[in-house]
Amino acid sequence: MICRKEGFTLLELLMAIAIFAMVIGLAYSSYNATFHIIGGAEAQAITYSRAKIAMERIIHDLESFYPGDNPLFTGSSKSISGNRADTLTFTSTASVRLHPDSVPVGHVIIRYYVQEDPASDSLLLYRAEQPALNEDDDDAPGLLLCDSLQEVAFDYYDSEKQSVENWGEDEEGGDTPSLPTLITVSLRFNDAQEDEKGTLFQTSLTLPTAETTAENTE
Numbered sequence: 001m002i003c004r005k006e007g008f009t010l011l012e013l014l015m016a017i018a019i020f021a022m023v024i025g026l027a028y029s030s031y032n033a034t035f036h037i038i039g040g041a042e043a044q045a046i047t048y049s050r051a052k053i054a055m056e057r058i059i060h061d062l063e064s065f066y067p068g069d070n071p072l073f074t075g076s077s078k079s080i081s082g083n084r085a086d087t088l089t090f091t092s093t094a095s096v097r098l099h100p101d102s103v104p105v106g107h108v109i110i111r112y113y114v115q116e117d118p119a120s121d122s123l124l125l126y127r128a129e130q131p132a133l134n135e136d137d138d139d140a141p142g143l144l145l146c147d148s149l150q151e152v153a154f155d156y157y158d159s160e161k162q163s164v165e166n167w168g169e170d171e172e173g174g175d176t177p178s179l180p181t182l183i184t185v186s187l188r189f190n191d192a193q194e195d196e197k198g199t200l201f202q203t204s205l206t207l208p209t210a211e212t213t214a215e216n217t218e
Contacts, residue, residue: 044191047191050189051201055187058185059185060094061090061092061110062090063094064093064208065208066132071090071091071209073089073091073167074089074167075087077153077154078114081121083123083188087112089111092108092109092110092129093106093108106132108129108130108132109129109131110128110129111129111142112125112126112127113142121190122148123150123152124146124149125144125147125149125152148191149187149189150190151186151198152188153165153188155186157180157181158181159178161181179209182205183204183206183207184203185204185205187200188201189201
């Protein structure tokens with residue numbers, strides 16, 4: 001009696017390999033898409049965290065604006081690599097105590113300014129503060145508040161509700177310099193793909209004394 005052992009033909013082997021390759025390809029695509037979504041969500045969460053910290057600090061500083069006898073509030077529209085990189089200087093009572101035993105200094109001058117990140121094409125937002133007695137010390141070192149930025153913009157609205165990008169530097173006369181009735185803060189992050197704009201975070205607020213100042217001028 002002859003016993004025959006049958007095997008696979010070459011065509012069957014090729015078909016099996018092709019089906020196996022298709023299954024592996026589909027599994028890899030799903031795996032890659034899942035991790036791409038997870039990576040994008042993590043990157044977005046980091047961007048939102050950066051924006052939250054920076055916006056809360058800026059809002060708190062502005063809401064603690066110190067008018068005094070001669071309030072200081074100046075804003076300049078500047079540009080780095082074609083993107084807005086504005087500066088803002090004002091008096092405030094929101095002094096940051098870096099050590100619990102630090103002695104309170106009363107009101108301070110807070111300055112926000114932007115520099116280019118030498119390690120990338122992003123912008124860095126710095127916050128500097130100094131005692132009001134050292135008003136002429138514009139070189140006070142700042143602390144990095146936020147990185148990975150594409151644009152930092154401060155816009156101001158006058159009593160006529162007109163938007164301007166500069167405030168206070170060219171103002172002449174008057175014992176009490178005017179204040180903007182509304183301030184818009186815009187932070188755009190450098191987290192976009194090619195040919196797309198980054199994520200924009202924007203908020204508007206009024207200075208504590210701006211409404212009173214506007215009423216007194218009417």
